[in-house]
Amino acid sequence: MPTPLRFKEGAAPKTGATSLPDGLREGETRESFEQTVWPAYLGRFSSRLAGLFSTWELDISDHLPTLAMLTVEHRLTRVVELGVRRGASTLVLLESVARLGGHVTSVDVDPCEDARSHVESAGLGRFWTFLQGEDTSPEVLGQTPQAIDHLLIDTCHLYEQTRREFEAYLPKVRPNGFITLHDTEMAGVVRAISELLEANPSYRYYNYFNSHGFGIIRKVLPGS
Numbered sequence: 001m002p003t004p005l006r007f008k009e010g011a012a013p014k015t016g017a018t019s020l021p022d023g024l025r026e027g028e029t030r031e032s033f034e035q036t037v038w039p040a041y042l043g044r045f046s047s048r049l050a051g052l053f054s055t056w057e058l059d060i061s062d063h064l065p066t067l068a069m070l071t072v073e074h075r076l077t078r079v080v081e082l083g084v085r086r087g088a089s090t091l092v093l094l095e096s097v098a099r100l101g102g103h104v105t106s107v108d109v110d111p112c113e114d115a116r117s118h119v120e121s122a123g124l125g126r127f128w129t130f131l132q133g134e135d136t137s138p139e140v141l142g143q144t145p146q147a148i149d150h151l152l153i154d155t156c157h158l159y160e161q162t163r164r165e166f167e168a169y170l171p172k173v174r175p176n177g178f179i180t181l182h183d184t185e186m187a188g189v190v191r192a193i194s195e196l197l198e199a200n201p202s203y204r205y206y207n208y209f210n211s212h213g214f215g216i217i218r219k220v221l222p223g224s
């Protein structure tokens, strides 16, 4: 198992403490990290979301600042998200595109009523389209944008499904656009990514090994 990464020395929020090699500070537990340090990180970006998320049990929390950074720094305005659940990634993507005048289209088989109500109460509804349905169904595919800057895949993490999602959505991702995936430690996801990269050697791939894995693929075309 790789050592979980938290943050590098010197990059910690200004709480006065020095980070230990694993990123946790003296006397800090995973729980206290989730309650204090991580919200402080995101709090610089959005104190509203940090307050909300500090009360949730989240497996994707460590990767949310990366989602925000990618969106804002690369100005990824046309976002499609597969897998919403309670809406943690959704809210971060929405907060990010709201700064750019962009739009997020999210898909989930479930109605995701919690997420919908959080998006509404955060006043982010005008930046969002929610589609309920199986993400590779023709009905859903027909309603998702033709050009995507950033595709986030976080659904069931099975090989066949991930492969189908790649087949259905990757043609819509623009050249140099991003595909991100949570749970890249899952065997099915690893296999689907490996096959994709083998078939497309010009694509670039970066993977965070912590918190179940978070992969970033850049759709770089040959010769560019």
Ligand SMILES: C[S@@+](CC[C@H](N)C(=O)[O-])C[C@H]1O[C@@H](n2cnc3c(N)ncnc32)[C@H](O)[C@@H]1O
Pocket (backbone or CB within 6 Å): 060, 082, 083, 084, 085, 086, 087, 088, 089, 090, 107, 108, 109, 110, 133, 134, 135, 136, 154, 155, 156, 161
């Ligand atoms: C891991 S959760 C998503 C977590 C979310 N990204 C977050 O930040 O908390 C996976 C979600 O994918 C949905 N899902 C699973 N298979 C799906 C499919 N084939 N099409 C659409 N949604 C799917 C599930 O209903 C579930 O809500």
